[in-house]
Amino acid sequence: MTRIAIKSLSQRGILQKLIVSILLMAIIPLVLIIYLLHTEASEVLLKNNVKATMIFMICSICIGYILSRKIIISVVKLARDMQDVTQGNLSKKIKTSENDEVDMLAGYFNQITGELEKNIEDLKESKKVIQDVLLRISSAMGSDKKIDSIMELTLETLNQALNASSGTIMILKEDKLKIMVSYGVISDIRGNISLKEEESIIVKAYKDQKTQNVSRADGAEQLVFEKETGFAYKSILCAPLMYKGGVLGVISMHDKKNGDSFSEDDVVLIENLAGQMAIAIENSRLNQDIERTYVETISTLALAVEAKDPYTRGHAKRVTDFVLRLADEFSLDKDVKDVLRDAALLHDIGKIGVKDEILLKPGSLTPEERRHMQLHPIIGENILRPIHSLNKIAYLVRHHHERVDGGGYPDELTKEYLSLSLKILTVSDAYDAMTSDRPYRKAMTKDEACQELKRCRGTYFDSKVVDVFLKML
């Protein structure tokens, strides 16, 4: 009977259960006692029924206790489960055997934790994407990569992270936003967008210095369309490349592959990257300016060397002509050829640090003077080394007096350590030096110089380069 009462009560609310419990525990026995005391035969009845009354009271108290305990246990269990969840165990689901407010509370709580769990999973995923993007891009920015490569990598990574179909980075040049890099299939690109183009979302982002996130879902009747570039897309997200209050250009993403609009998370990500990109672009410009100034300065120094030593006037130019012709004979790549050309122009720049009385001495040099003169490749290297882009040239300048048999200076390198570019520079330099007047001797004739090259083939100079050079003359 108790079991049936508890079962039927378990379907009711906590308040009803408590009322029943209190009634059973206190009120009913009290009323019974009062009733018995006020009846005429109370004494007799009390005496006769004291046993039954006590049993009844004990039963009532037991039923009341069981019911109250059930309620308290379910509340305590709920509290413990909730504590578990608040301590991070979001996957835990709260279960109750009751069908009352505690059960409802547990249901609501499960719903809230379910939503929370989903949001946390989404956040984790977003965080992973952002970390991945930032890691890839910051490692690119910290590497030796040129700004074009960094822009390409940034755009590619951002496209993948945002699941976009295409994207561009545009920089302002002469009143037009010019596409520096693009990613994905962008048909019919014409390259530039004029700042006068009123309908352009990209231009709006640039002029307002504000991120634009536009899609058809936002109520746009037409496809977003950039007339001058030929872009046509359903949704676009573009952020200005802001640097110190100014704007350098715009980075834009177009059309999510799944057809969705760009989200708030996407906006945060593109804005963060736009900030980093702007800093990288500006730094690159500053570095380029510094390098340009430095190169101009050392080019002037190279002219100063020739002005200082009239015997070497035109030497750098003639050596440059020889190395470029030899580079063609050996089919060298354009990059290698460019380095070789600059190295030929600057190879004797270290002579700026050689004393005039040694550089211009009409007679032969003493061993001490020769040692001083032989420092010019190292001085030249030290002049060029501080500039990163000139490091390859610095190597050629340092070693342009090495010999294939290891008898050269300053490092006595043998042929296996000498690059083809260096071997080309060495032969060209030596030939021009031999066929030019020097303060201490007259110039050799071409034939004499060629004989000398042949004689030193395989000792001073690389045999193959000498052969090609002689054939080329």
Ligand SMILES: [Fe+2]
């Ligand atoms: Fe030299």
Ligand SMILES: [Fe+2]
């Ligand atoms: Fe030279």
